[in-house]
Amino acid sequence: MPATFSSSSSSSESSSLPSSRSTTPPSDIEQFCKELPAYQAAAHVFLPIASSARVLRSVFEKHASEDCLGVIFANSTASLLCAEFTSGAWTAMHLSIGNDLDVKYFLSTAFSNQGLFDTQPHALSTGLTSARHLLLISQASLRSIVSVSVADGNATLYILERPSFAFPPLASTLSFSHDGTVAQGNVPTLEEWERVWSAWDLVTLQMIPQEMLHQKPIDLRHKCLFYIGHIPTFLDMLLSKAIGGLPTEPKYFWNIFERGIDPHVDDPNHCHNHSEVPEKDEDWPTLDSIIVFRNNVRARLRKLYLDLQAGRRAFTRSIARTIVMCLEHESFHIETLLYMLMQRAGSGTLPPPGFTVPPWEVLAEQWNSIPLPSSPTVLVGPATLVLGHHDSEAEDGLPGVSENVKDHTFGWDNESPPRTVQVGAFKAEWRPVTNREFETFRNKQAKGVVDFPKSWVDEDGEVKVRTIYGPVPMAIAAHWPMLTSYDDLSAYAISKGGRLPTEAELRLFLDTYDVGHEGGANIGFRNWHCVPATTGLEAYDGKGSNGGVWEWTSTVFDAHEGLAPTKYFTGYSTDFFDSKHHVALGASYATVPRLGRRTLRNFYQHNYPYPWIGARVVYDV
Structure with a gap:
């Protein structure tokens, strides 16, 4: 049902602000950011009651x-009617949509937040x-660019944007x-x-310039073009395994895009089985041919969904697991490719448009x-903890289990x-090791011992931190x-008389204190960078x-x-039960x-320095 709006008085629309959307990497990001009007909105609204999405x-x-748009939310029922946002330059508005009848809010195109962010650290x-x-x-x-406390703490102003995806x-x-x-399961919808x-x-397609397609942002992985072909190839191969059918043309893509590389950091010549890729740039498929292939594979997946909904194909555990696995594989690779691309941010990689x-x-x-x-540490445990869940792939074909899909978590x-x-x-x-803490450690106790981190860069003698x-x-x-890397952060922990936690210890801490995405954590592209722990x-x-x-x-x-190893x-x-990989838990801002x-x-080699993994120090008692 479309929304209908009305107002108690007319108000003029403010002129549009210059767009601050990024299209090319700035040559001087500090000066560029100083000039941004990103947190100056042309219009503001005050929503004094709990609203729906x-x-x-x-x-x-x-x-x-x-x-x-600047949106002000009341922080509590006691502050539902903040006088400064309901009179003067503020016009009462009414909205009717679905079951949310006659929602009242206030609009201003004259309100200025110009000084708020300079004078009121939030x-x-x-x-x-x-x-x-x-x-x-x-x-x-939507997405919050920045927020600030207003009305003596009774409300919060968020500068919101509509991002390219959310x-x-x-x-x-x-x-x-x-x-x-x-x-109630976790099989993705279309x-x-x-x-x-x-x-x-x-x-x-929007952050990798043409000249970077045949470049390797890091030496221990393939060139960028490989991953653009790998994702649809993986989906095509697993669909064929689950439902049958011939490879999507060109079928030779299966030979070169099936599997990437994860060589040993200490010996890059030692690597698990992987695809043999062309040696010369001119022998690789073109980007256009890969996009055509990608579109055809996606069409194949869409047809599978239509067949399942129409009853032309039974919805089995095998098919459901394949769909989950393929979507999560692609989701993992978004983050993997981004931590690779961050090594070239500012010198090749483009910032995320939108x-x-x-x-x-x-x-x-x-x-x-x-x-x-108030105290840097907290006592955790003792406790009995359950790790993992019941989801054995070996049971997928058993009678009575094969079509038990609906509420299962894969x-x-x-x-x-x-x-x-x-x-x-x-x-x-309480909090992971910070950049400043590690910098102090490296300059003193670990001087000349710990390598310069890959998440930093030295620009004319000044240490800076990489962002996308x-x-x-x-x-x-x-x-x-x-x-x-694990090795670097373990050395830091030892210097403090501590160590890094076991999987069970970290799981217990996160179960007890981490709020997750729905609790406001910095996960799922709320930001494209870290923020301080809270x-x-x-x-x-x-x-x-x-x-x-x-x-x-x-x-x-x-x-x-x-453990039943996957056959899908x-x-x-x-392949990574090699004593070199360590378990990592949680999620990053790009997860x-x-x-x-x-x-x-998650799991990475102990001396692999590129992924977005931190650590907290724990101590024996």
């Missing part, structure tokens, strides 16, 4: 200028009020049901596929005002079966979690976010009792929300 989206579509939090606001913003497929909270993400009934494709296409470049200095002022925990082979473990008492740092928008000064990113504050019972990173554990990635993606886990599920286990 449909209301927020409708108001945004009506009043946004340059896809940007300590970001993951408290219930902030989480409620961010949840609503995500449900409306991932809603998991609670708002439906599971596919072939018969139209509500399902709508979820479209969101992932939007993200993948933006990264691969996402406003962050107002770094304003944000840094806010980040500097985030309070520290995962990767190493997530199953559930294992009960005992966790002893230990102390954990280009390097920023250490002063901007000082409180962000440090991104580096855990450890008494006001929120210690709960918060780690800033948007995976976290290393000391647990070596290996087999466990009952042969070698997914078993698709569904991959933040509790049982998912």
Whole structure:
């Protein structure tokens, strides 16, 4: 049902602001960001009552200028009618949409937030009020560029934009049901596929310039063009395995795009089985031919969904698992490709179009005002903990199980079966190691011992921190979690008399204190960069976010009792039971929300320095 609007008085629309959308990497990002009007909105609205996502989206579509709108949310029922936002330059408006009848809000095109961000540092939090606001913003497929406390803390102003893509909270993400009934599982709908494709296409086709297609942003991975061909090839191969049928033409793509590389860092010549790729640039398929292939493979998947809904094909565990596996594989590769591309940000990689470049200095002022925990550590455990869930691929074909799909949660082979473990008492740092803390460590205790981190860059003697928008000064990113290898962060922990946690210890800490995407954590492209951690504050019972990173554990990635290796993606886990890979838990700012599920286990080589993984120090008691 379309929304209808009315107002108690007429108001003129403000002129549009210059667009601050990024299209090319700035030569001087600091000066570029200083000049951005990103957090100056032409129009503002005040929503004094709890609104639905449909209301927020409708108001945004009506009043946004340059896809940007200032929205003020009341922080509590006691502040529902902030006088300064309901009179004077503010016009009362009414909206009717669906069941949300006669929603009243206030509009101003004269209100200026010019001084707010300069004079009122706003300590970001993951408290219930902030989480409620961010949840609503995500449900409306919008994104907050920056926020600030207003009306003596009774309300919060968010500068919102409509990004190129957005991932809603998991609670708002439906599971596919072939018969139209509500399902509680995690089989993606076509709508979820479209969101992932939007993200993948933006990264691969709008952030990689033509001249970078045949370049390797990092030496230990393939050139960029490989990944653009690998994703549809993987989907095509697994669809053929699940439902039969010939390869999508050209069939030789299966030979060169089947599987990428993950060589040993210590010996790049040692690598698992992988595709043989052309040696010369001119022997590779063209980008245009890969896009045609990609479109045909996507059409094949869409037809499968239509066949399932029409009853022309039975909806089995095998098909459901294949669909989940392929979507999550593509989601993982979005993040993998991005951490590769960040190595060239500012010198090749283009910033993400449709996402406003962050107002770094304003944000840094806010980040500097985030309070520290009253104590740096917390006592955790002892406790009995269950790791993993029941999802054995070996059972997919059993009678009575094969078509039991509707409410099942599918995962990767190493997530199953559930294992009960005992966790002893230990102390954990409330927050992961920060860039500033690691810089101090490297300049003193580890001088000449720990290599210069790949997440940093030295520009004329100044250490800067890499972002997908280009390097920023250490002063901007000082409180962000440090991104580096397990070995580096383990050395830091040892220097403090501690160690890195086991998988079970970290899982217990995260279960107790991490708020996740729906609690306002920096996951799912809320930002394209880390933010400071917020855990450890008494006001929120210690709960918060780690800033948007995976976290290393000391647990070596290996087999466990009952693990049934996947036959759909042969070698997914078993190829890396090599004593070199460690388990990582959590999620980063570029992790698709569904991959933040509790049982998912990521894994990387202990000395691999590129992925977005941090760590917290723990201590024996």
